Each structure stands twice: as structure tokens, then as C-alpha cells.
Amino acid sequence: MPRKVCVIGAGMTLFRRRMLETPKELAFEATRMALESAGIERKEVDTVVAGSAPDAFDGVHMKGEYLLDGSGGYARPYSRVFVGGATGVYTPIAAWWHVASGLSDVCLAVAEEKMSPLQPHPQYAFWSIFDHTIERPLGVTLLWIFALEMRRYMHAYNIKEEEIALVSVKNKANALDHPCAQLGAKITVEDVMKSEKMVWPVKRLDVSPTSDGAAAVVLASEEFAKRLTKDPVYVAGCGWNIDSTYWTNRDLSYPQYLENAARMAYKQAGIKNPRKEIDFAEVYDPFDYKELHHMEGLQFAKKGEAPKMTASGMTQRNGEFPINPSGGLLGVGNPIAAAGMMKVCEVYFQLTNQAGKRQVKKEVHTGLAQAWGDLMQYSSVLILRRN
Amino acid sequence: MSERVKFFPGREVSAEAFQSGSVLLTEYSTDLKYSWASGVAISKFLNELKNGKIVGRKCNRCDRILVPPRMFCEECFRLTDSWIYTKDTGTVNTYSIAYVGTDASRLKEPLYIAVINIDGASPGMGFLHLLNEIKSEKEIKVGMKVRAVWKEQSERTGSILDIKYFKPL
Ligand SMILES: [Zn+2]
Numbered sequence: 387m388p389r390k391v392c393v394i395g396a397g398m399t400l401f402r403r404r405m406l407e408t409p410k411e412l413a414f415e416a417t418r419m420a421l422e423s424a425g426i427e428r429k430e431v432d433t434v435v436a437g438s439a440p441d442a443f444d445g446v447h448m449k450g451e452y453l454l455d456g457s458g459g460y461a462r463p464y465s466r467v468f469v470g471g472a473t474g475v476y477t478p479i480a481a482w483w484h485v486a487s488g489l490s491d492v493c494l495a496v497a498e499e500k501m502s503p504l505q506p507h508p509q510y511a512f513w514s515i516f517d518h519t520i521e522r523p524l525g526v527t528l529l530w531i532f533a534l535e536m537r538r539y540m541h542a543y544n545i546k547e548e549e550i551a552l553v554s555v556k557n558k559a560n561a562l563d564h565p566c567a568q569l570g571a572k573i574t575v576e577d578v579m580k581s582e583k584m585v586w587p588v589k590r591l592d593v594s595p596t597s598d599g600a601a602a603v604v605l606a607s608e609e610f611a612k613r614l615t616k617d618p619v620y621v622a623g624c625g626w627n628i629d630s631t632y633w634t635n636r637d638l639s640y641p642q643y644l645e646n647a648a649r650m651a652y653k654q655a656g657i658k659n660p661r662k663e664i665d666f667a668e669v670y671d672p673f674d675y676k677e678l679h680h681m682e683g684l685q686f687a688k689k690g691e692a693p694k695m696t697a698s699g700m701t702q703r704n705g706e707f708p709i710n711p712s713g714g715l716l717g718v719g720n721p722i723a724a725a726g727m728m729k730v731c732e733v734y735f736q737l738t739n740q741a742g743k744r745q746v747k748k749e750v751h752t753g754l755a756q757a758w759g760d761l762m763q764y765s766s767v768l769i770l771r772r773n
Numbered sequence: 774m775s776e777r778v779k780f781f782p783g784r785e786v787s788a789e790a791f792q793s794g795s796v797l798l799t800e801y802s803t804d805l806k807y808s809w810a811s812g813v814a815i816s817k818f819l820n821e822l823k824n825g826k827i828v829g830r831k832c833n834r835c836d837r838i839l840v841p842p843r844m845f846c847e848e849c850f851r852l853t854d855s856w857i858y859t860k861d862t863g864t865v866n867t868y869s870i871a872y873v874g875t876d877a878s879r880l881k882e883p884l885y886i887a888v889i890n891i892d893g894a895s896p897g898m899g900f901l902h903l904l905n906e907i908k909s910e911k912e913i914k915v916g917m918k919v920r921a922v923w924k925e926q927s928e929r930t931g932s933i934l935d936i937k938y939f940k941p942l
Contacts, residue, residue, distance in 0.1 A: 400783035404791055407784060415782035445801065502786075509877035518809045519819070520841060520933045521901055525875055530886055530901075533869035538888075541867065541915040566781050585886075586870040599783070630847055634888045634900045635839075638867060 388486035392611035392618040393478075393770060395424025396731040398601035401568045401719030404502040405598040409444060410456030413498040416600035416724070417458050420494070424604040425614060431604075432490030434459035436466045437477030437497040439722035439759070442511035443504050457496040457602075463489075470515075471672065471759025472626070473497065474601070474726015475766035479624045481605045482768075486621075491607045495730075498600040499721035508596040515761060529593075531762055533585035535638045536675045540587065542639035543690025545678075547587055551578035552696050553674035554591050557710050560703055561717020563743035566728075568719035569595055578674075594672045597719035601727035603734060619737050622752065622771035623657070625650030629763040636763070644683030644758070644765035651754075651767040652685075660685045664769070665750040666708040666736065668729035670758040672715050680756060681709065683765070704747045711736065711746050726757030730768060737772045814842045817856065819931040825923050827859045829894045840894040859893030861921040862942060866890045866899055868913050885910075889919060889939055902933070906940035918942040 397419025399405070399412050407415065413436070421427060436457045438449045446452045450466025457464070463484075469476045474497045481495035501508040512528035539545065552575060561570035573591065581591040611618035627646035629636055648660070657663045669684065671677040678692035686707070687695045695701060701709035712718055712732035715725045733753035735741040752771045758764065790796050811819055814830060818841060821828040830842035834849040838857050846853050868887035874880050885904035890897060905922070907913055919939035929935040 398781060400781055400785065402783065402785040403788070404786040405783055406786050406796065412783065419782060445803075507877035509873075510875060513875050518807075519811050519815050523933050524886075524901060524903060525884070526901065527871070527873065527875050527877070529873060530869065530871060533871070534867045534886070534888055534901075537869050537915070538867035566783075583870070583872050585873060588869070632839075632841065632843075632847070634841075634866075635898050637897065638888075 389488055390608040391482050391485045391621040392606055392608055393603050393621065393734050394606045394611050394614055394618065395420045395604040396602070396734045397423055398566055398724070398728055398731050399599050400566045401597045401599035401721055401724070401728070403568065403595065403597060405500065409446070409449070409498050409500045410453055412500065412598065412600035413453050413456035413496050416498070416602040417456065417494060417496050420602035420604050426492070426604070428458050431458060431462065431492050431494050433484045434462050434464045434494045434496065435477055435480045435484065436464070437468065437473040437495070437723040437727070438466065439468065439470060439473055439499055440511055440515070442514060443499070443501045443508055445503055453496070453498055458494050469759055469764050469766065471670070471722055472726065472757040472764040472766040473723040473759065474728070475730060475755050475757035475768050476626060477723065477727060478603055478605060478730050478768055479626060479766055482621050482624055485605050485607055491610045493605045494602060495605060495727070496600070496602040497723035497727035499724045500598045501596040501721060502598050527585070529585040529588055531633065532673050533588045535762060536587050536673065538638040539675055539679055545690065545693050548575050548579065549693035549697060550592065550675045550678065551575045553671065553677045554578050554716050556696070556702060557671060557714040557716040560711055560744065561713025564713045564718050566599070567713050567717055568597055570713060570717050588673065592674045594715035594720035597721040599719060599721035599724040601724045601731050603727065603730055617772060619734055619770050619772045621768065623651035623653070623655030623769040624767060626766045628760065631761055631763065633761050633763065640689060641679055641683035641765065643763055644680060644756070645685065647765040647767045648684045651769050655769045655771070657769070661707065664752050664754050665748065666711060666746055667754040667756070668710055668712060668714070668732050669756045670715070670726065671710055672720055674716060676758065677709060677714070680758065684754070684756060703744065708746045711741070711744050729755040729757065733770045737770055814844045818842050822933070822935040823929045823931040825926065827861055827891060829857050829859050829898070831855045831857045837895040838893070838898065840891045840898040841900055859891045863889040863891045863899060863919055863939070865913070865915055865917040865919060867915055868904065870910060885913060887939065902936060903938040904940070905938035912941065
């Protein structure tokens with residue numbers, strides 16, 4: 387049986403298009419804030435896990451080694467994990483097994499991303515994730531693969547672009563209340579529809595920005611956490627799963643790999659009916675359609691029905707089932723690994739009543755964070771619970 | 774926020790400061806060159822494209838005909854068994870219209886891109902390619918039947934681009 391693990395602190399930097407700090411300075415700021423929020427010092431940290439996405443953005447190879455000192459990993463058992471866009475939620479999962487196994491009492495999970503160094507645009511680095519022989523010669527960009535998935539999803543369930551745009555409207559509005567947010571805004575469905583066509587059906591306002599930023603959480607054994615608080619936040623469950631790399635052979639309308647990851651986490655958390663037993667969720671929303679896609683994979687809605695749930699207002703911050711009260715990647719920003727970790731931070735802030743203006747109206751005990759990545763095939767799911 | 778943490782750290786560099794050079798930046802560019810081996814399965818696939826044919830690989834355990842071909846079946850986790858020629862026609866599984874290029878620059882003419890399920894392979898088996906000879910964007914549909922348009926034999930090099938594009942059937 388794994389030991390019970392708690393989240394005892396969280397921190398993050400501003401998310402912006404371009405930051406002055408180096409990646410290690412950003413990692414340091416987020417880590418320091420997480421430690422301060424936990425009320426502990428680095429000397430009490432046994433192990434450290436860092437997460438960061440493709441090295442091509444920074445132009446720094448061996449980014450784990452590069453981030454080491456800023457992440458508090460010096461002279462500790464330290465490693466970097468990497469599962470593409472899913473890294474931000476996978477990093478605290480890796481930290482969880484450090485503590486659950488009994489290996490350490492306190493483990494830091496730090497995620498950092500600086501996308502801005504790459505010129506003329508960070509988008510260019512994504513070219514190198516595709517198959518070098520049969521895909522790159524076609525001139526592929528990352529946006530293609532999302533547009534193709536979005537179109538397939540729309541086709542499978544007869545979903546309109548306007549229904550999808552509601553997600554962007556909601557999340558950007560939520561982000562107005564997030565002090566770190568890059569793109570909080572009051573926009574309308576019409577604004578999304580009229581925004582520049584990038585790779586149709588993807589338009590500019592359907593997409594999250596490229597960003598710099600860092601975020602971190604501190605995980606600790608139940609025994610350690612209870613020294614700090616009577617009422618800690620527990621890691622109730624975690625799951626991860628990946629589909630085939632042959633993405634042109636997959637059913638793009640439904641993320642089966644996410645269902646697998648979610649069921650793994652629900653089993654551990656003893657959750658039978660996720661829609662009823664989870665109070666709110668931070669689901670990965672680099673594109674507006676992905677929030678809907680992921681709500682279905684997470685079993686919050688039946689296949690093709692997440693748009694209806696969104697249109698009903700249920701997923702608003704003050705709705706019955708808030709989705710992305712933080713403002714998500716669409717509003718807060720998308721420094722890849724840090725964006726997933728921001729979601730874990732938000733779940734922690736909400737459960738400990740520290741979300742300020744973003745605090746959801748209803749009382750919350752169980753929250754879920756999810757991220758997604760690699761070649762649109764990986765999902766990581768983390769469930770936190772407070773009694 | 775938290776009782777202990779009162780503010781979120783970080784200093785933004787504005788677009789103006791970045792462009793005017795008022796922040797210190799170190800610039801570097803690199804030109805890395807790679808030569809990628811095409812592998813066992815894809816070398817055969819490319820050589821057959823040169824012959825104007827699409828070839829897949831069959832796994833006798835799950836009975837799937839795999840396109841793009843691979844020497845192993847990821848499902849059964851065993852070596853695949855034989856080469857199977859498919860047709861050069863297929864069905865649009867999904868498509869989109871690209872207005873931006875690889876580096877996010879804007880394209881002069883949009884590109885039509887699609888995942889095409891290949892006739893003669895197992896259901897759902899296909900690859901990424903371009904569509905062309907489209908009269909109007911409204912003509913493109915999921916489920917549309919398409920055919921490969923090949924380069925002249927003398928111009929083929931054993932590349933995915935030996936198929937120029939797929940056109941409506
Ligand atoms: Zn097989």
C-alpha cells in the first residue's frame with residue numbers, strides 16, 4: 387500500500403509572453419514561493435522532480451541539469467521528467483511516488499518553461515516533433531494536428547464552432563481575476579468567430595498564447611503535513627496513459643488514453659461517479675475544443691455532450707460544476723509544463739480557500755487537474771481532496 | 774492569496790523593450806544538419822511510392838493491414854508478416870485549411886491538409902497529406918473520396934512528396 391501523500395504548498399510566477407528572468411531564476415521564484423507557502427525551508431526537502439517541455443524553445447540542451455539550482459535540487463536525488471504538454475501534471479505525479487513509496491518525506495515538484503527565446507516564433511520548434519520522413523516534408527506545423535483533431539471532433543458529434551468558442555469566452559473572463567494571467571479578457575463568441583483564421587477551424591482566439599513562467603508544489607507525507615496543519619490536502623489519485631504514436635491511425639474524435647488515465651486515478655481515489663464526486667476541475671485547454679474533448683475523456687460528459695454542458699452555464703466558475711476557474715491556458719497563459727502545474731496550484735488554492743476572487747462559490751472538497759501532450763496522445767490526471 | 778505569500782514574482786519584458794534592444798539579449802543561431810535513415814518499413818514504403826504504389830504491412834494475428842507500414846505490430850507486439858499493396862484512393866478522415874506556415878508566418882495561398890484513410894488498408898488506417906484541385910472550400914468534406922495525384926515517374930525520388938496531393942474522385 388502506498389503511503390498517504392499531501393500537498394503542503396504551491397507557488398507560481400507571472401505568466402507573460404516574455405520574461406526578464408532566466409529559466410532557472412523563474413524556477414527559483416516559483417519554488418521559493420511554494421516553500422514559503424508551505425512554511426518550510428529547502429533543508430527539509432528530501433527529493434526534487436523538475437518538469438520542462440521540449441528543449442528547443444530555450445536552445446538549452448539538458449534542461450533538467452540547467453534548471454537544477456533554481457529548482458532546489460542541488461545535492462539531492464533529483465531528476466527531470468518529460469511527457470510533452472502533459473509534463474505539468476505528470477511532474478507532481480512523479481513527486482507523489484517519491485513520497486508514497488516511503489523514499490522521501492518531502493518532495494518538491496517544479497515546472498518551468500520559457501518559450502520566448504526562439505525566433506521568430508516559438509511555433510517553429512514544434513516542427514521537430516513530427517515524423518522526419520513522412521510528415522515533415524509536407525510542411526507540417528503543430529497547429530495542423532490540432533485543427534485536424536478539432537475538425538474530426540466537430541464532425542463526429544455535429545458540433546458548431548460557436549459552441550466551442552464559448553470555452554474561450556469563459557476562460558479568458560475567469561482569467562481576469564488571476565493575478566498571474568497573460569490574456570484575461572472580456573470577449574464574445576463573435577470576437578472568436580471573427581478572429582484571424584490560423585488553420586481552420588482553429589482561429590486566433592481558439593488558441594492559448596505562447597508564454598514564459600514557472601510553477602511549483604510541495605508534496606509531503608501525511609505525518610509531515612499534519613505537523614503543519616490539522617486539515618491537509620491529500621493526493622487522492624493519479625493516472626497517466628498514452629496512445630500510439632501513429633496518430634493518423636487513431637480515432638481523433640475521442641481521447642481514449644485520457645479515459646484510461648482518468649479511470650486509473652478514479653480507482654485509486656475510490657470515485658465511481660466523477661461528475662458527482664468531483665467538485666470542480668482544471669482540465670487542459672491549450673485550445674478551446676480541448677476543454678470539451680477532455681471533459682468527455684474524463685467522463686464528466688457523455689461523448690459529444692460537453693458543448694451542451696458548457697452552453698448551460700454549468701461549467702462557469704459559479705456554476706454547478708466549475709471547469710477551469712483559474713482561467714486556464716486560454717486565459718492565464720501556456721508556458722507548457724508550468725501551465726499544467728498552474729492547474730495543480732489552482733486546485734490546491736481552491737481547496738485551501740486561497741483563490742481570492744477566483745474562489746468558486748460552492749464548498750469544494752475534491753478537485754482534479756489534467757494535462758495533455760506528446761503527439762496529442764498523453765494524459766496525466768491528479769486528484770486532490772480535503773476532508 | 775495565501776497568508777504567507779502576498780505577491781506573485783516575475784518581471785515582464787514588453788514587446789517594445791524587446792524590439793528596441795533596451796533589454797540585454799544574447800543572440801545566437803545554429804544550422805544543425807541531420808541525415809535520417811528511413812528505417813526498414815518506411816524505406817520499402819518510399820521505394821514503392823517511387824513505383825507509384827502504396828504499400829502496407831499485414832499482421833496475421835490481429836489481421837490488420839497497417840498504413841503507414843511498420844515491421845512490428847504495436848498491438849500484438851510481434852513482427853508483422855507480409856507486404857500488402859493498397860489502392861491509391863481513400864477517404865478524407867478529417868481536414869483543415871492552413872493559413873500559417875511552419876514558423877507561424879502567413880501563407881500567400883492556404884494549404885488544404887487531410888488525414889486520408891487508404892482504401893485496401895484496415896479501417897482508420899491512413900496518413901497525412903495535402904488536398905488540391907479543389908474548386909471551392911465548401912467542396913471539402915469529411916468522408917470525401919479522393920485519389921493520389923503522382924509526380925511524373927522521372928521526377929519521383931522515393932519521398933512522401935512523390936504523391937503531389939490527393940484530389941476529389
Ligand atoms: Zn497485430
